[in-house]
Amino acid sequence: MAKVLVVTSGKGGVGKTTSTAALGAALAQQGEKVVVVDFDVGLRNLDLIMGAERRVVFDLINVAQGVAKLSQALIRDKRLENLWLLPASQTRDKDALTDEGIRDIIAELRTRFDWVICDSPAGIERGATLAMRYADEAVIVTNPEVSSVRDADRIIGMLDSKTVKAEQGEQMKKHVLITRYDTSRASRGEMLNIDDILEILAVPLLGIIPESQDVLKASNVGSPVTLNDATSMPARAYMDAARRLSGETVTMVVPTEQRKGFMDRLFGRRAA
Amino acid sequence: MDSKVVPKRQIMRLRGRSYVAFVFTPFMPIMNWLEEIDATLTHSPDFFAGRPIVLDLSAVELSSHGITHLVSNLEGRGVRILGLEGVEASGLDSGLPPVLSGGRGCLIQQAEPKKVEVQPPPPSSSLLLQNPVRSGQRIVFTEGDVTVLGSVGSGAEIVASGSIHVYGTLRGRAMAGINGNSAARIYCQKIEAELLAIDGYYQTAEDIGETLRRQPAQAWLDGDVMRITPLN
Numbered sequence A: 001m002a003k004v005l006v007v008t009s010g011k012g013g014v015g016k017t018t019s020t021a022a023l024g025a026a027l028a029q030q031g032e033k034v035v036v037v038d039f040d041v042g043l044r045n046l047d048l049i050m051g052a053e054r055r056v057v058f059d060l061i062n063v064a065q066g067v068a069k070l071s072q073a074l075i076r077d078k079r080l081e082n083l084w085l086l087p088a089s090q091t092r093d094k095d096a097l098t099d100e101g102i103r104d105i106i107a108e109l110r111t112r113f114d115w116v117i118c119d120s121p122a123g124i125e126r127g128a129t130l131a132m133r134y135a136d137e138a139v140i141v142t143n144p145e146v147s148s149v150r151d152a153d154r155i156i157g158m159l160d161s162k163t164v165k166a167e168q169g170e171q172m173k174k175h176v177l178i179t180r181y182d183t184s185r186a187s188r189g190e191m192l193n194i195d196d197i198l199e200i201l202a203v204p205l206l207g208i209i210p211e212s213q214d215v216l217k218a219s220n221v222g223s224p225v226t227l228n229d230a231t232s233m234p235a236r237a238y239m240d241a242a243r244r245l246s247g248e249t250v251t252m253v254v255p256t257e258q259r260k261g262f263m264d265r266l267f268g269r270r271a272a
Numbered sequence B: 001m002d003s004k005v006v007p008k009r010q011i012m013r014l015r016g017r018s019y020v021a022f023v024f025t026p027f028m029p030i031m032n033w034l035e036e037i038d039a040t041l042t043h044s045p046d047f048f049a050g051r052p053i054v055l056d057l058s059a060v061e062l063s064s065h066g067i068t069h070l071v072s073n074l075e076g077r078g079v080r081i082l083g084l085e086g087v088e089a090s091g092l093d094s095g096l097p098p099v100l101s102g103g104r105g106c107l108i109q110q111a112e113p114k115k116v117e118v119q120p121p122p123p124s125s126s127l128l129l130q131n132p133v134r135s136g137q138r139i140v141f142t143e144g145d146v147t148v149l150g151s152v153g154s155g156a157e158i159v160a161s162g163s164i165h166v167y168g169t170l171r172g173r174a175m176a177g178i179n180g181n182s183a184a185r186i187y188c189q190k191i192e193a194e195l196l197a198i199d200g201y202y203q204t205a206e207d208i209g210e211t212l213r214r215q216p217a218q219a220w221l222d223g224d225v226m227r228i229t230p231l232n
Ligand SMILES: Nc1ncnc2c1ncn2[C@@H]1O[C@H](COP(=O)(O)OP(=O)(O)O)[C@@H](O)[C@H]1O
Pocket: A009, A011, A012, A013, A014, A015, A016, A017, A018, A019, A122, A179, A180, A181, A209, A210, A211, A212, A213, A215, A216, A219, A234
């Protein structure tokens, strides 16, 4: 059965779009049929990260308004045949998105894909609430710093109250993805500790993505990091996170400074 | 504005707000209003000491200069103005406190001086919250105690007419005894609160002793002093 996943955070610039592309590509690399959906109307950039910006004809709003069919708006990835993008509009007003329009699109995407991954805009306004509205599960992206964690907490409150799942009295499954984890700053104790983040958010950990030049390199060439260099640290961390989303148990690796030459494995903490 | 019919009791409206400050609403003529503030100060000199005050200027029309003058007048009386409300930020003197917006009224009433009143027995009903209270959420329960099985996040707020029990970490705000119940208490498993208030008396994170932080603690009123003590 299809799963609808929202990638959300509250705060901007924490790595939602990067993570949507990387998790989407990783799941597709693992054989799943995936569509990534850009909800960031007016500030779209998932198409850039996916390297599809020159092939965008129709977008989410066109489909929501019935101007285009879903099949006309979906863009197939050039590298992976089971990975698709539904782009956002860069020019239209976000008020053009209606609740019913989104409901129908998500329902149709469910019939065609194994995974529907929604890239949420920042903030707690309409765009963000629409992106989470029809989700089954949520990935809450946070950086190891106080304001990002507090915004994540706020978003979790909304996931538990403003989604269809919540309104039906069901629990939405939630995962925390810690991104931009700077190993050298962590070793100097300059960032929020992972245990503290998990204690504050009280949501299971999906993965820890290191701050890395590999992410920038990949986005500059329009490729999800897991596709651009599958052996890089962030790609491996995203691959592991994608496996956990599929229900596998994968040992959590806390990124450490590479020059130390070893990985600090934390046994006993599962992403369950 | 008809200043003549303003009843005496209106010299200040002490309202607990979401940023939990007390709100002054001056009326015209300002001199009369200031005199009444002075009367309050002579009567109980420490009444405003250390309490953040918000000045709601929506009932008066003052020039930027007039506002500056009023604020410094109040400061001269030891009344610290935390922020302004009901006035446009543009054109104000840069030295003035910031203009606040989005303040939400809530039910705190300040009793001054503490009256020994016959109060109705506190209602026995209670509210149980099984999930953590997240940042930005605000729970208001005016019928008794609130119990939270999880944590209360930074930026979250629990308001109760009775006591507040938090079995996780209290990082946000807890305001107990809001309808004048000075016997209400706040209990938590781990204290990292941003603000604790009981019956309008409050302490902010800065007032909570370092040794208590992250420990099980309770807050209660000892007369008109809030005490925060370890729970064990
Ligand atoms: N792990 C990472 N290491 C380095 N830079 C990152 C990482 N994750 C994201 N970034 C960078 O941070 C910026 C914001 O990321 P983005 O995914 O667009 O965030 P959001 O969608 O939450 O606004 C981008 O420039 C992106 O390349």
